[in-house]
Amino acid sequence: MRERGTPVEIWTMGIKAVLLSYVAIQSYESVDLISTWYMLSILIYLCLNISIHIVKKASSKSIVLLLAMLAIAVSSSYIHPLFMLLLPLNIYELFAIYLRKHGLIVLLMLAPLVLISQYAQSILVTYGLVALLSFLYNLLLHTYISRMTDLRADLENRHEHIQQLTKSLNENKEYIRQSDYTIKLEERNRLSQEIHDKIGHSMTGALIQMEASKRLFTSNPDKSAELLQNAIHISKDGIETIRLVLKNMKPPTEQLGINRMKLFIDEFSAKQTVRTSLTHEGNVDSMTPIQWKVIQENTQEALTNAMKYSNATVVSIHIQVLRTLIKVEVSDNGQGAQKVIKGLGIIGMEERAASVNGTIIVDGSRGFSVTTLIPHG
Structure with missing residues (x-):
């Protein structure tokens, strides 16, 4: 269990401490005189179970676990039967090293019930309950650690992806x-x-x-x-x-902002059979030249893709300038796509949008649409 990390070991040692405290209290009440052998058995159990979390090799760990189980069996036979309640956790730790089937492990944890039924029937039910609870504890702990490991790996991947995007963004800004x-x-x-x-x-x-x-x-x-x-x-x-x-x-008026976009759309409509419309709302004059450059290049790429793949008859471009966002949607009435595969065109649009801290949303559920979102204001 070394690969699970220190928190798991701490929780496991805590559960063992609770069980040992219960056994000590219950057996103390039923023992007339606390003998040296009684104290020695508790100390041996403590030493062996601490050693389990110190050794690193699986073979050495297995030997220590076998010794701990042997000590528990001797203590339950000659000192007090309640010591058998300490056995399930050690059984799980031993067989979890070699087995992956939880059903087989729980059967091995319940196997000592056969011996207990012969000489210590008073703790039969208690042992079964402790064994089942110990198994559930370890199962839940295993599931928790697995999810935490997956989440940590996902977080690292996301962090690496963010670093790559940040690097790409910085390179675009420098360019x-x-x-x-x-x-x-x-x-x-x-x-x-x-x-x-x-x-x-x-x-x-x-x-x-x-x-x-x-x-x-x-x-x-x-x-x-x-x-x-x-x-x-x-x-x-x-x-x-x-x-x-x-x-x-000074550039002529028709080469600036929305007028340049209108000129581009008119030229595109004159060359193609598809009907193209341009609408806008908000203060388009507040947009910067670099924002217009990104929008026009992305619009040109989206129109080219629409002509190649969508079989559309109508394409609409809508520019919306909000308080903190510029939204440009190029949509058509073509065949669309259930699963959008990013080619060089879409990747290029994403990179251009990222150069001004923007992003791209592609949707092929109803026709095909490409939305460019750029921070504004």
Whole structure:
């Protein structure tokens, strides 16, 4: 029983202590004089049963248990029959090492009733009750420990799974951070190059014209005025270039948020025969660009899967922005699936949702639906 752990041993020793106390009290009342042999038998029982929980090898444990059973049999024969009540627990401990059939073990625990019926009928019923209660105690304890072991293993597996998800989430966050940083660097580089190539050249030309106009201001006023006018035209062109650059930096309205989603759905409907609808509720303008990116990519994947596998004629997309949650459901009226098998598409959607602390719910009971849930607010 070593593999069961220290708590089991403590409980077993406690039960033995209760039984020994009962035997000692009952036999003390019926013995006229407490002899040295009486005390010695109790001490021998204590020593042997403590040794059971000290030895590690099954063979050594079996020897100690056999000695304990022999000591109990001798004590019950020569000192007091009540010592037989200590026998059932030792019988269970011995045969539980080698046997797995509980029915056979309980029969072995009740076997001493044959001997008791011959010389100690007064404790016959008591022994049978103690044997059955001892068996039930060990059976319940065995079941409890097995469940605790299973729960502990399940908890460890869940903990390991959480660690893996946390690691994956951190990697996704780092990837998003690096991607965002790279995009910013690329945009800054493009903007710097465009300002240098267009605006810088224009401003340099205007400055040269104004310098020349300044030198000819007194000697040739007409030429100075012409050069100054050219500088004004060049400056106006430069200002218009700045305005166009700034305008191009800002994405058009149709490329942002819900408008971009509508454009995507319209393009999808134009290419496919399936009828597609988009509805939304709540403050969709409060959603961040990265949330829109995840939602659009998951919606695109869900629509692709619907076209490949569902044989649907209608697909609906519903975006709902709540106080603390964004819910996006893509559902169709196709054939569905009783058992959903996660392929690369669904796994990809789960990973994208996890990158923003979200999750995916897939249901194939009525048609097929993919729901993306993202924390919000």
